[in-house]
Amino acid sequence: MRLEEFVKNLPRTKPLYWEDSYKRVLEAKILKIEPDEKSAAYFVLDETIFHPKMGGQPDDRGTIERAGFRLEVKKVMLVNHVVIHWGKVLEGIPSLGNVRASIDWNFRYLVMRRHTAGHLLDHCISLETKAPAETLGSWLGDPCYVEYRGTVLPEGSVDGVEATMNELIRKGRPVFIEYVKREDLLKKAIRAPNILRLPILDTYRVVTIENCEPIPCSGTHVKDIKEIGGFHIKSLSATDRGFRVYYDVV
Ligand SMILES: [Zn+2]
Incomplete structure (x- = not known):
């Protein structure tokens, strides 16, 4: 299936996962649906709480359903500003209309904390390094890591980083979201660890x-770092361009 063709002429999907990351259930409307192979289908909703796979974040799983129809969402993709869901049909026949969408909250909340x-x-x-951190990538599924430019943290620094993380998490700090125009971005986030690898928006x-x-x-993200609970560095490994820190929340 050519996904660009599939989303042609569809409106941009309203990403409700941005407005409220804690929203678990949504009444939505299927704008387009197309059976794939046996017992599977691609579909687009008018708005969605399912986060697509992007930016190191794995896609949400969950279900959409109405009387006599139920589909298990397995993959979520963003194509030309439209969120495409793909899933297995568990009951009934795919068709347009209103549905109740629910994300797998345990998985989403784990990803928000990570x-x-x-x-x-x-x-x-x-x-710890007394230098700005520069991220090269990350993955928040399994195994969860962030990759940084530079030489691998010395073994002795690991305990220090972990202790500082857990101390900050225990005390708590709020997490804020705001929207910034491209011309104001450098003023706001010139020292952001990912500033060199952002798309043009x-x-x-x-x-x-x-x-x-x-x-x-x-x-x-969670609203306060307290919700992370606890933090543990599992291992460090050198890569071609830097090093990865494998970690998890506990
Ligand atoms: Zn983030």
């Missing part, structure tokens, strides 16, 4: 943990 921990990790590595969504560097980011 994601916010990743931003806090940028801050704590910068404190008209408006950027900027996420700030209080007293940390603002970071342009399209993912879902």
